[in-house]
Amino acid sequence: MAEAFKNAFNEQVITLMADIFKRTYPAFRRDDFISGCMETLEALELKERVGLIVDQLDRFLPADFDEFANILLGAMHPAEDNTELAPVECDETGLRGFPAWPLIDAVTKRGIDEPEKALPVLKELTKRFSAEFAIRPFIAKYPDYCVSVFREWIKDKNRHVRRLVSEGSRPRLPWGIQLKALVTDPGPMLPYLEALRDDEEEYVRRSVANHLNDIAKDHPDLVADIAADWLKDASKNRERLVRHACRTLIKQGHKGVLQAFGYGAVGEMKADIRILTSKVVYGEALAFDVAFSGGAQEQGVMVDYAIHFVKANGNTAPKVFKWKDTKLDKTGALKADRKHAIKPITTRKYYAGEHQLEIIVNGVSLSKQPFTLVM
Structure with a gap:
């Protein structure tokens, strides 16, 4: 020690x-x-x-x-x-x-x-x-x-x-x-x-x-x-x-x-979320993938995601997580997948219920999808 x-x-x-x-x-x-x-x-x-x-x-x-x-x-x-x-x-x-x-x-x-x-x-x-x-x-x-x-x-x-x-x-x-x-x-x-x-x-x-x-x-x-x-x-x-x-x-x-830093407007970009674990058991992980489309050719993108966690009073509050600093392909598209562990940590208390996953690109929210946390 x-x-x-x-x-x-x-x-x-x-x-x-x-x-x-x-x-x-x-x-x-x-x-x-x-x-x-x-x-x-x-x-x-x-x-x-x-x-x-x-x-x-x-x-x-x-x-x-x-x-x-x-x-x-x-x-x-x-x-x-x-x-x-x-x-x-x-x-x-x-x-x-x-x-x-x-x-x-x-x-x-x-x-x-x-x-x-x-x-x-x-x-x-x-x-x-x-x-x-x-x-x-x-x-x-x-x-x-x-x-x-x-x-x-x-x-x-x-x-x-x-x-x-x-x-x-x-x-x-x-x-x-x-x-x-x-x-x-x-x-x-x-x-x-x-x-x-x-x-x-x-x-x-x-x-x-x-x-x-x-x-x-x-x-x-x-x-x-x-x-x-x-x-x-x-x-x-x-x-x-x-x-x-x-x-x-x-x-x-x-x-x-x-x-x-060169991350411009998202314009008509879309983010289609697919939740792979619609019910997440506490201690396991939220799995999801996202298909981005409609962006500019080889556009720089800062991709983040937010999880809107359920609080003790039943309301939700978002926590933003960094994900990708990359570029779209020549067609203005990108595919990405992620697993986010939901396990005991000292800085957060979890509550069961419907949470939201939000995808954010260059500071703009593009889409949300719900998932359920089971305690």
Whole structure:
């Protein structure tokens, strides 16, 4: 069994941190820091352990932010790239990986009222462990100032600094505080995403894609327009970025996004469904085939299907599943078959009754057929 992430902070690591701080700040109360951390550490989960260490650093490091920041920077590992590190990858020369996390959070706690001093420290710390969560309170409180700082960061030679611009400012970053102003209006960050879209590092480009996917949840038409623009004369790397950015909208069948990728109107296309298992016993599979006709010659098609599952109240609700990204033949036709297992999963409770299978092509519903689920 894999080691629990919380164990990245154990007595060995706490002692190493104490020794490093003692070296960079001779007045550091090493033994008191260790005992203050270890008194309750074992009972805590990962984020609670980080919070405990932040509190102990706040207790034993100087109140003056400049002195505090210099001590933290002096405790950093000299290497400026952390991407391939194991959770604990530091030594007596300095901190990086998970052990650098509390230092980053300590900067936010101490420096939230001094962004002009705190952000340069986060810029250095993010090279050792991502500051994507720690920077978000600054973006929320000082949006204009942060945007001005980002103008320089997008040109930084270190990929982690460039990525921090796009990842730290994601409107709906999972596990991070929501940046409500950017949820409402993502416009301030769009020039920075465009500047990073062709970054030499896939690591940065993937962050740009995830940022756009966040925006798509609130502004789907805007992202569709961006996709259409960015796909003009796009390199393979940018095309992959845009496709990843639009993954949610593609799954939803957003017509503008599908058109941006070349999946045009379905016109007079038809989809004749044949249900091969009109009664599906729970634990077995729905089997069906579909004959598509009436499309344009060799037309690109994004074929999805939705199952309208019966809910507890007897109503139905659709769940869309990806199926095929292909082309029609020279006669504008296509034949395809599928089996969809209906078996126990943790994310859905099944109910007996009449369900519906729906076929969707390029975001347009073409046909439906019923089947019965027997529990």
